[in-house]
Amino acid sequence: MDTSKPAATIKCWVELYSDSMYSWALHKTSNKEMAEDLVQDTFMAALQSINNFKGESNPKTWLFAILKNKINDHYRRSFRNPIISDISIFETLFDSNDQWKDEHRPQWWADETGHLLDNDEFQQILQNCMKKLPGNWFSAIQLKFMEEKNSELICQELEITPTNFWQILHRAKLKLRKCLELNWFKK
Amino acid sequence: MQKLMNILMLSCKKASELIDKKSVVKLSLKENVMLKMHTSMCDGCKAYQKQSKILDVLLKHHLQKADETQIPQIINNRLKEQIISKL
Numbered sequence: 001m002d003t004s005k006p007a008a009t010i011k012c013w014v015e016l017y018s019d020s021m022y023s024w025a026l027h028k029t030s031n032k033e034m035a036e037d038l039v040q041d042t043f044m045a046a047l048q049s050i051n052n053f054k055g056e057s058n059p060k061t062w063l064f065a066i067l068k069n070k071i072n073d074h075y076r077r078s079f080r081n082p083i084i085s086d087i088s089i090f091e092t093l094f095d096s097n098d099q100w101k102d103e104h105r106p107q108w109w110a111d112e113t114g115h116l117l118d119n120d121e122f123q124q125i126l127q128n129c130m131k132k133l134p135g136n137w138f139s140a141i142q143l144k145f146m147e148e149k150n151s152e153l154i155c156q157e158l159e160i161t162p163t164n165f166w167q168i169l170h171r172a173k174l175k176l177r178k179c180l181e182l183n184w185f186k187k
Numbered sequence: 188m189q190k191l192m193n194i195l196m197l198s199c200k201k202a203s204e205l206i207d208k209k210s211v212v213k214l215s216l217k218e219n220v221m222l223k224m225h226t227s228m229c230d231g232c233k234a235y236q237k238q239s240k241i242l243d244v245l246l247k248h249h250l251q252k253a254d255e256t257q258i259p260q261i262i263n264n265r266l267k268e269q270i271i272s273k274l
Binding site for chain 2: 007010011014015018019020022023024026027036039040043044047090093094097098099100105106107108109113116117123126127141142144145146151162163165166169170173174176177180
């Protein structure tokens, strides 16, 4: 690997890996513009630090490592910008006595979860419901479930309090649950 | 009657909050007891509790199974051109 011409090397890597990186970033952020920015930032960063790249290792692995760090930075940033619509979910679901409104009270779901894990149609509906979440709620779900890390560690890395974290998770789950009930379980 | 209930028991809003809080931090003894009392009497929250656990399983499966090769591959030539033009 001739890293004496950095721009040429990076250009080659863009041709080879950009689609794969974009697909991953889109899956992780659910936002086209953000995904494109993250991939572009990754290649710019790679250009800056190409001297740190050792020729023997796999460029794709190296690039993905940079990309994944940038995605985590994005999650961290999105926590710092709470969405104003955050609390309206409570007004939607609960009445003035803080009890479930009749039309929103959770109903029993038929016990079919085993089959759902491999059901492509359901997975697509789940993905669509997740896309409807505001940015930082989506990030919270990603972080909580994508790795086996415990929540304390996640909070430390993000520099947020556990309270902040579970409050956002709770809102995300309220909304997700409702979306799944409407689009799958009640059909 | 409703007011008395509100003093003695959690609201559904609070109960659902504790159900999800539990997956991140440990609840206090008092919180656990009050939650158990509420869910034993409230079908809606009992269902919510079960469904929250189902969601945990579904989300974990959905988000952990994907590595770079398992997600849909999208071609974005415009992005490539854009990046290359900036190099």
